[in-house]
Amino acid sequence: MNAQTAEEFLMEIQKKAERGELLYIGKELRRIDDLEKVLGSPIYTNDLIPRNTLYARLVLSRYPHAIIKNISVSKALNYPGVRYVLTYKDVPGLNESSTIIPDRPLFAFNKVRSTGDIVAAVIAEKPNRAQEAKELVEVEYEPLKPVFDPIEAMKPDAPKIHDDGNIVKHVKVRKGDIEKGFQEADYIIENTFRTQHQDAAPMETETAFAVPRGEKILIIGSMQTPHHVQAAVAKVLGWPIDRVEVIQAVTGGAFGPKSDEPPYDVASIAALGAIKTGKPVLMSMTREESMIAHTKRHPAIITHKTGVKANGKLTASKVQIVLDGGAYASLGVLVIVRATFHANGPYEIPNVWNDGYKVYTNNTYTGSFRGFGAPQAIFAAESQMDEIAKKLNMDPLDLRLINMLRPGSRTSTGQLMDESCGLPECLDAVVKASDYRKKKELYSKQDGKIRRGIGIAMLHHGNALGPEGNDYAYVHLSVEKNGKVHLGTGLTEFGTGAISGLAQIAASVLGVPIDYFTIDRPNTLIHHETGPTVASRVIAIGGNAARDAALKLKQKLLPVASKLINCKVEDVQIVDGYVYCKGKEHKTISWEELVKEAYEANIELNTLGYYMAPSCKWDEETGLGSPYNQYTFGAAIAEVEVDTETGLYKVLNYYVAFDVGRAINPKSVRGQIYGGTVQGLGYAMMEELVHKEGYVVNPNLKDYYIPTSLDIPEQIQTIIIEKQGSMGPFGAKIVAEPPVVLPAPAIRNAIMDAIGKGINSLPITSEKVYKAIKS
């Protein structure tokens, strides 16, 4: 066969991509699943439920820390309509619902460690019956001394939440000579920053529907990572995994918690309930259950000590991050890794000393959430930069220009930045778009009650999993006789549009329009285990697998086309669904004809694409090395207007630039930037799941405030910078998470510009602004 080798194809495609010639890359295509969502078609798990279904409700712990002396379910069982009450006694396999560290039981059995712990689940014919019978489950507790402050929890004499100490994970970065760095400094600036519990508040709560099928069980649910849910349920049931089939339903928002442990809980409880009763069971958390029992963004206490020369050059940065992990480890043991590696911000600093701790407390547990430790770390790092600039009496922009990462710089872990470091371009773009210098000058001369301010924030964001696990993906393509292409993968769509992006990549390689594609629903029975859909990695990692699958498919088709149109293989062109020989564009056949011919020639049009990212190397003790294969960069500028009498403020304009390497679909990229920005605005301005002595005060959307359309700035200007990375397809970098990071520090710094004082805790409520002005 004289077809081109895959490597030659790849090079050809890469060159085309660089020339901007690839068919659909960089095009603002419609998403494959947009219409049904806009129409509100019945597609979610709750839409699929038949009449004979039973409903489950959770009995949560009454205490943040207590011994369970006894559980009695008999009264609840006798309540009308109740069919079963599940407790730890009903778990045939392992009573465990954990991702990395096996510290969390599905049902609490000897003690409870937070008010989010699940003690029992009532299965009833109607949701209200289950709800009412919850009150009849009698649990006898013996309260233990709790600890809620993570700093207190780190002390040796603090109440122990698990058998070992309360520090679950300690991550270090040790670069250069920190003491020497401080000695070289002209100024040393120290500050402490605090962040809050943020709830992801996806429109759809954690939901799973289980149908008993003889020896097997089928689970349909809302989740990010069906294969992990499959393994978790199998473990609880004590079954081999092939008896558990998990289908990811259309998922109404996820944002991270649905890659963590909560989907294990709902799937396992629905499965157990279905097995015990022989009926389908729906376990769909109420909003209250979800906000108490699922993972949230970790609150953080972050201290910075920075050494700086009078000319603005940073000499040393010492950072301690303490994350309030709540009662369980969750994916939080990886969150602290990302937080610690990004703790110093996107700057070149010769001497670094970081300590990151994830700590157990008796608050409800925290875990994976869009940004994964970066929002806390960058809020502190970028706030600290403005505090340093104030001390030096320097424009914060100039301080950043002196120290920021650029090609040739080294990060805090010593990783060398190559030509794909687009941070200078991002900063320059937002400075120009916002007219920063002029406004800074203008706002410095204000008086009166209403004051404006302008603030900057920047970031680097290590792409995909890096130190968080093996970064691989499978994408399966098959072509039907009529020319339609199926794309199947265990990677999931939950609102980002990334799976459409995979089709866009495959379509570009194959040369057929995206309309030919359908995306199969992820199903553990059909699709390969393909790692989690997290870390914004679908395009950067899955995209390479899609490209691989499409290349393999094309290699099968080119010889067929060559014979069919009598053309040398290397001259066969497939463009927009038409096949022709180079130089004979007037004579074409259709994609359908080509596919039909391949079928007749008995060629199997079925390929599996695979990609595994190069492994990342860093030292566990010092953190030094290259923990990520490539980085996304971003910069934002916020402009605020503050009423100095009341502290009320609004964000007038927000300018944001991201270096995404290569925008596969610019419309989707902007969608992610807008969405992340608004979620980040909520984090900055209002969102806080308030815990009081371990109890959630506001577990509902009436008292937990997420931004409405009236709370966002009139202008969010997005700028896309493309400095191609080494890993992603066509140079693409990740984009979904970083936009959530920048609003908090940018707004905080803009308020500081307006009122002269910095607010070092989130959310920045108008009350905090008021008190800062009055202090």
Next chain:
Amino acid sequence: MEQPLLNRSEIVVLQPSSLKESLKLLNENPDAEIIANASDLWPRIRNGEVKPKKLLDISGLAGELSYVKKDENLIKIGALVTVSQLEGESILKEKRFSGFKDVIAKFGSPQIRNVATIGGNVCAASSSEDFIPLLLAFNAKVKLSSVDGERYVNLEKFIIGKRKINRRPNEILTEISFEDPGEGYSSAFEKIGRRNTLIINIVNMAVVGKVKDGKIEDVRIAANRIKGKIPERAKNTEEFLKGKALNEETIAGAKKVLSEEVSLTDDFRASAEYRKALLLAMLERLLFKLRGEQ
């Protein structure tokens, strides 16, 4: 789909089609909860705060009780007028009623405005009901109807505590009325919460008054909280302001009086100290609005 939270077999829903029938049914079933469109009751049922056995659904009376009219010098608003309907009322578009526009602009979401009624807002009797301070500042009365006849109660006397109203078990609130203060008056309302809409206020305040030739001839001020946990008038502040020139000095004095008059508490939304600061700032802004300034 999930099943509804209430089973029809467990709850009696009385659905009269006229006021007369309603009053009779209520007289026979004084334990029934009265609902119009249930926008206040429904979330409370859902949260398990209340579990009514009987509901008297008076939404069928919309034809009788959805009016806004001027009768002699009285503005009369039927209890079943929804917030959306109120928005379209021409009488309330006069400058002296602009406080209504201010309330409506920040009232819930369009979906809630389409079903929430002014009667329901008043009967909910909590500090988060934004119409109450405005109606207090208009010196409103409520009309209570029963098989025994009708009686009028000042709104101030009607709301006696958080979610406590001066209503006999067989009475329905059918109308809210207040005297048209006349030309030269104006009104304004402001609400501050942790976001711009769909929000329970941290504080709110309504002012009705008349400023002529720079002098405050008359003023009435009410806020969601003054001393207790229900909306009240700030009468000391009103007395201080009456007859004085509307200027910086008067406002400074009024702020002092108001800050002595209020007694506020902390919750997770805001501290008492900050609530007070906001009330004082609002007082100034609303008084200047009376004079026609933004």
